Amino acid sequence: MASLSLRRLAKAFEVNRVVDAIDLEVADGEFVVLVGPSGCGKSTLLRLIAGLEQPDDGEILLDGERVDGRAPGDRDVAMVFQNYALYPHMTVLANIAFPLRMAKVGKAEREARAREAAQQLGIGALLARKPGSLSGGQQQRVALARALVRRPRIFLFDEPLSNVDAKLRNEMRAELARLHTRIGATILHVTHDQVEAMTLGTRIVVLDRGVVQQQGPPLEVYRHPANTFVAGFLGSPPMNLLRRELEPLPPGSMPEPRVQTVGFRPHEVVAGGPHVLEVDLVEPLGQETLVHGQVLGDELLPAGEAVIAVPPGSAIERGTKWSFGLKPDALHHFDESGRGVGFPVLTEAEEASSEA
Amino acid sequence: MMLGLALALLAAVAPAAQEPGEEIVLRVMTHERWFAGWEYMEAATREFEAEHPGVRVELISSAGGGGSRDKVKFALAGDIPIDVTWIDVTEFSAFLDEGVLVDLQPYFDAAAAERGPDGAPQFDEADYWPQILNGMRGPNGHLYGLPSTFTPYVMYVNKSLLAREGLAMPSDDWTWQQMESMARQVTRDLDGDGEPDQFGLSLTQWLQAISPWIWQNGGRLVDEERRVALDEAGAVGAIAFLQRLLHEDRIASDDATFANQLSVGLFQAGKVAFYGPVGFWETYRFREIEDFEWDYHPLPRGEEAATAVAMRFYCVPRTTRHPELAAAYVRKLAGPTMQRGLAEIGNGVPGLIAAARDTVFVDPETPQREEVFLEVLDGARFLPVDVNWAEVQDITGAVLEEAILLNRISAEEAGRKASELANASIDRQRAVLAQPKVPRGWFLLLQLSVALGFGAMLVARVLAQRRGRAGVVGAANSPLAASEERTAWVFLTPWALGFVLLLAGPAAVSLLLSLTEWSPVQTLGEARWMGLDQYARLAADETFHKSLAVTTTYAILAVPLQLAVALGLALLLDRPLRGIGTARTLFYLPTIVSPVILGAMWRWILDGDQGLLNGGLATAGLAGPDWLKDPNWVVPSFVLMSLWTVGAQMLVFLAGLQGLDRRQLEAAQLDGAGAWSRFRFVILPALGPVLLFNLITGLIAAFQLFAQPFVMTQGGPGNESRFLVLYLYDQGFRFLRMGYASTLAWVLFAITAALALVVLRSSKRWVHYAGGAR
Incomplete structure (x- = not known):
């Protein structure tokens, strides 16, 4: 296993800067999840590390050793693709053993190692089958085994769970987490699924428009989003972001950061309080109920659309006005450029209501 | 609706009944456009139309090359109503025996009895060369046609070359020995490369050109029983003589093959003293020679003087509905207007004596002695003609080529082999005529049962489907289902009709035909029952064996090479580069060019002397083989050529490549x-x-290769490029043996089907279908 460093890594397709001077460190044995919306550059970043794309600028280092000039096969990097990319005409055994065959490992040894990898993933009984006859989950495991068998320095997972159904995804997620603990591999995992991001990684890296927006332990990032993008991207339903219009600064005055957007999460709400929501839609989901409506602006909260999660069975009706309060530390403030502004400071009124 | 369609079809196809007083149209198949005689043809036609009010003559050009004879046969086989056509004298007997031609003697006799306005008879046989008229008489002595032009075979002499070498022109009754000694003195190695490049002789080598030597040597082509007698001493001696001149003494060049007639030969290049035996037709292009003086000369004599005659004449096929008018038109074509015109353009010797003696033909203005062609007529002979002469000529021609051109077998062997093979063919033909005729009703019955069988199958299928649907609640008789079914029938009907009438029916008939022997210029009622003999015959048919070997060799070489080249190109072109679309189009382009045009183009590229390929090799200091004439290179030449048209395969590979999962490549x-x-x-x-x-x-495709060898080599040298379909074509359309051709077609079908099956079976082991479980 190895550590990975990216230094000012950049890649543009024509004028579109997909990866924009990214710096990233991944420690040996770390499980880092790269998360972001489609087109944020996360897959390109992975392909750059794998060597399937050539960077325009910057360096890629594995264990402090530059690899960006090397062919993909010489980087000792394993990748699992979204569609698994199994070789359809080879048996499962041949698929798993293929990297070893390319590395000129003897037949007996490579088969033994392939069987071992298959055992680890619970597909030991499928070795004689061809990929076409396997289920999605089984193919997924074959792809993993094929990556595993090489004992690479780093694993790259390119949305490996996005093609399997919800139930299987949960299973595979757990499987990946267990795999990581068992072999202590360095893993870089790309996903657009925030549940995967929150649960899998020891660290998550949120990407948007080719730039790292924020990185850190998942809960840390969830609790303290560095900007409105991160705030709006993580969490389901996402954080409510209420924006107020600011008076233009008087000419000649000193520019200073001013809070423009105020955010709070749908779950950080209690019934009864100083704020009022004009309810226009109620969605009972079973384990909770989502209430959609317009926040009537007040001193603390600008007016705007918001979603609030309340316990099931709450008697809230469409068309009514519902008053609510916020849990302590619930408020997030962002300046005019969307950047988070310090730690939220509760006003006295807010303190009073939360105590109540 | 179907009934309406059928009626409309019938109305369109059925010939309109002739109303009284309506114009009569005579349809004439002619080769004169090819030989520049069109102008005179039209002039004679206008005269004829003026003399016969209410008659219009429609001239149809058959072109004049190798395939034009077949065009006449196609017209006759297809029952296209032709009133007058030209034929080659070598095919006369075959046509006569098949009952294709109308006996014109009664019409000529009637015309002879009639007096014209000048008091002279309308027709007089004495106006024509008697030796020539004999070429178109039937066994009863009756005339079946009148000549267009003819030509005896003579020698063309380069007078300047002889003078330069200090030799006098030989006398008209010169001998083989004199010819040989003169040729020896002329033959030289001018550029000192050890190979002669100036020759005494340039010898033509097709059967008609070889036969004068045989006759002069006291030999004969056929004996009293009209069986080939090339194994007799006279013939063998002549073959040995030619072999010696060409390969041992090397005082004769072999550049004058039939296939070479269109290119500039050594004679035109001034490198040959005597060129022949050859007919008057060469005059047309030799008139352009400016560098030296040349003349005609009689062939040298052996034990006796003899020469061959080539001729095309006009006759009347049985498809005519106006035999009397057609006979009159034939007389017009053999009359002074046309004959003088043909003499003027130098098309050959006019059959009309007056026109031939006229200064238009024997022209004192030219430096040549045209009289030679008239003087040699006494010793002139036609090739013996028999029912299947076309095949006999082919068989003997191929064997003689093997001996004289390729020097692979001795003269004795050639004589024996040619006689054996040709006589087997003659015997077979005679045996065919002894077989019972197949009732014509069989063919009708067969077609009818195919149509009925197919109809019954369709109906059974529909009924089964209805029964299946009856189980589904509410679906059985829903108006939607009924309307959908009607729509389906509307779309199915044209295909079903086409399938039965144009594919299944003819295929069934060809299967029956493969058990018979039948000439396509006759009606189906003339087919003779042969049974499985036709298939048994394959075992002994050496040409078939050769043809199978040639085709298989070609397939073994061409198919993998084509795949490799097509795949290689596809890999090269599977890149997202600028202009890649244009590049792909360019590589695909040759595929849509007609194979005939491709053939013509490649004949020029692969030409041994003036070809582009050998030219290119020569600049690189390499001597290329004579691709199309070297027996070892002719099949590889076709393989090479086939690589030119891999565009379609390349496109399929390209589509496959583009469907490839790029992630798999990246994973690898x-x-x-x-x-x-x-x-x-x-x-x-x-x-x-x-x-x-x-x-x-x-x-x-490899087993069906046809157009290119047909255009480029006609199967030669020998049978070295006689591909299966070419042989099939020869049998069906040149030798008029549609039965045996059908046998070959079914064998070809069986071979390709078996090969395809083997490949398909084996493919289970090496073809993987994406998404498939195997």
Whole structure:
């Protein structure tokens, strides 16, 4: 296993800067999840590390050793693709053993190692089958085994769970987490699924428009989003972001950061309080109920659309006005450029209501 | 609706009944456009139309090249109403025996009895060369046609070359020995490369050109029983004589093959003293020679003087509905207007004596002695003609080529082999005529049962479907289902009709035909029952064996090479580069060019002397073989040529490549696979299905190769490029043996079907279908 460093890594397709001077460190044995919306550059970043794309600028280092000039096969990097990319005409055994065959490992040894990898993933009984006859989950495991068998320095997972159904995804997620603990591999995992991001990684890296927006332990990032993008991207339903219009600064005055957007999460709400929501839609989901409506602006909260999660069975009706309060530390403030502004400071009124 | 369609079809096809007083149209198949005689043809036609009010003559050009004879046969076989056509004298007997031609003697006799306005008879046989008229008389002595032009075979002499070498012109009754000694003195190695490049002789080598030597040597082509007698001493001696001149003494060049007639030969290049035996037709292009003086000269004599005569004449096929008018038109074509015109353009010797003696033909203005052609007429002979002469000529021609051109077998062997093979063919033909005729009703019955069988199958299918649907609640008689079914029938009917009438029916008939022998210029009622003899015959048919070997060799070489080249090109063109679309189009383009045009183009590229390929090799200091004439190179030449048209296969491969999962390639790349391993383990297996498709279609195409050899080599040298379909064509349309041709077609079908089956079976082991479980 190895550590990975990216230094000012950049890649543009024509004028579109997909990866924009990214710096990233991944420690040996770390499980880092790269998360972001489609087109944020996360897959390109992975392909750059794998060597399937050539960077325009910057360096890629594995264990402090530059690899960006090397062919993909010489980087000792394993990748699992979204569609698994199994070789359809080879048996499962041949698929798993293929990297070893390319590395000129003897037949007996490579088969033994392939069987071992298959055992680890619970597909030991499928070795004689061809990929076409396997289920999605089984193919997924074959792809993993094929990556595993090489004992690479780093694993790259390119949305490996996005093609399997919800139930299987949960299973595979757990499987990946267990795999990581068992072999202590360095893993870089790309996903657009925030549940995967929150649960899998020891660290998550949120990407948007080719730039790292924020990185850190998942809960840390969830609790303290560095900007409105991160705030709006993580969490389901996402954080409510209420924006107020600011008076233009008087000419000649000193520019200073001013809070423009105020955010709070749908779950950080209690019934009864100083704020009022004009309810226009109620969605009972079973384990909770989502209430959609317009926040009537007040001193603390600008007016705007918001979603609030309340316990099931709450008697809230469409068309009514519902008053609510916020849990302590619930408020997030962002300046005019969307950047988070310090730690939220509760006003006295807010303190009073939360105590109540 | 179907009934309406059928009626409309019938109305369109059925000839309109002739109303009284309506114009009569005579349809004339002519080769004169090819030989520049069109102008005179039209002039004679206008005269004829003026003399016969209410008659219009429609001239149809058959062109004049090798395939034009077949065009006449196609017209006759297809029952296209032709009133007058030209034929080659060598095919006369075959046509006569098949009952194709109308006996014109009664019409000529009637015309002879009639007096014209000048008091002279309308027709007089004495106006024509008697030796020539004999060429178109039937066994009863009756005339079946009148000559267009003819030509005896003579020698063309380069007078300037002889003078330069200090030799006098030989006398008209010169001998073989004199010819040989003069040729020896002329033959020289001018550029000192050890190979002679100036020759005494340039010898023509097709059967008509070889026969004068045989006759002069006291030999004969056929004996009293009209069986080939090339194994007799006279013939063998003549063959040995020619072999010696060409290969031992090397005082004769072999550049004058029939296939070479259109290119500039050594004679035109001034490198040959005597060129022949050859007819008057060469005059047309030799008139352009400016560098030296040349003349005609009689052939040298052996034990006796003899020469051959080539001729085309006009006759009347049985398809005519106006035999009397057609006979009159034939007389017009043999009359002074046309004959003088043909003499003027130098098309050959006019059959009309007056026109031939006229200064238009024997022209004192030219430096040549045209009289030679008239003087040699006493010793002039036609080739013996028998029912299947076309085949006999082909068989003997191929064997003689093997001996004289390729020097592969001795003269004795050639004589024996040619006689054996040709006589087997003659015997077979005689045996065919002894067989019972197949009742014509059989063919009708067969077609009817195919149509009925197919109809019954359709109906059974529909009924089964209805029964199946009856189980589904509410579906059985819903108006939607009924309307959908009607629509289905509307779309199905044209295909079903076409399938039965144009495919299944004819295929069934050809299967029956393969058990018979039948000439396509006759009606089906003339077919003779042969049974499985036709198939048994394949075992002893050496040409078939040769043809099978040639075709198989070609397939073994061409198919894998085509696949490799097509795949290579597809890999090269599977890149997202600028202008790649244009590049792909360019590589595909040759595929849509007509194979005939491709053939003509490649004949020029592969020409041994003036070809582009050998020209290119020569600049690189390499001597290329004579591609199309060297027996070892002719099949490889076709293989090479076939690579020119791999565009379609390339396109299929390209489509396969574009359907490839790029992620698999990337995965392999990450797994450490280099370019070759990626190709071997990812690309090639993924292309399995398209490879299989290209392999099977390629095999079928290889076994069906026809147009290119037909245009380029006509099967030569010998039978070295006699591909199966070419042989099939020869049998069906040149030798008029549609029965045996059908046998060959079914054997070809069986071979390709078996090969395809073997490939398909084996493919289970090497073709993987994406998404398939295997």
